[in-house]
Amino acid sequence: DAGVTQSPTHLIKTRGQQVTLRCSPKSGHDTVSWYQQALGQGPQFIFQYYEEEERQRGNFPDRFSGHQFPNYSSELNVNALLLGDSALYLCASTRLAGNPEAFFGQGTRLTVV
């Protein structure tokens, strides 16, 4: 049983560019959440997707957007990248009804130069 998979594992972008990160949830999970973890900090909630809609959003600007596909996989898009967007981006999946345990992927390390 594959767990949560994220791609790519590492990414280097230039300020002002746009980036797309991808996540496949654990088998049987229907809800995907994205988190940003800056160096030395705890993860911060960006948003959550369920039934292809954004259900909750944290305190992040509109430059951060997402999408969920019918197969429950998800994308995180960040536009107009800033140096401060450099972080580890984590995807977590859960089942909306059932065990509230969230399973995390290995993350994508984004570096903005």
Add this chain to the structure above:
Amino acid sequence: AQSVTQLDSQVPVFEEAPVELRCNYSSSVSVYLFWYVQYPNQGLQLLLKYLSGSTLVKGINGFEAEFNKSQTSFHLRKPSVHISDTAEYFCAVRAPGGNQGGKLIFGQGTELSVKP
């Protein structure tokens, strides 16, 4: 709204010694509580969780935690640590169900460093 405070940013300890990592939380509603571990350049792995019932919960790798509602704490303990326990540990809370279901609020993390 919920918040989590991990009281120690770094905890150095010798191998085979006991350890306690402290976590306090704030919430106006009942919450689920979690401890996650993060090894370098890795994602988060669940150590244990408190949903309801017995306040003492046991997790993987010999860790346990005790939920104390009156003190709003959820401290993590291990009676004897190993070198391999060296990692970052995160306490997190989540409101059950409803519009807040699924959103985890994390503490800042505690770096556990086990020395030989």
